[in-house]
Amino acid sequence: KSFIYWSLLDNYEWALGFEKKFGLVEINYDTLERTIRPSAYVYKQICETNAVVE
Numbered sequence: 726k727s728f729i730y731w732s733l734l735d736n737y738e739w740a741l742g743f744e745k746k747f748g749l750v751e752i753n754y755d756t757l758e759r760t761i762r763p764s765a766y767v768y769k770q771i772c773e774t775n776a777v778v779e
Contacts, residue, residue, distance in 0.1 A: 727771075728777060730768050 735748040743754060749765035752758075771777055 728771055730764075 727731045730749060733751050735743070735746045735752045737743055738745055749762055749768055751760040751762055753760070
């Protein structure tokens, strides 16, 4: 089994532009400030333990 997360950063979606935000790191496109989302820490735990823990 495997676990893949898309995407590291908020990105441009062809059909939706920059409207959808689902990166592990949020980007404020006005200031270019990056903010780590809680999901990034969950993904970190998955990588470190090689397991999905509830």
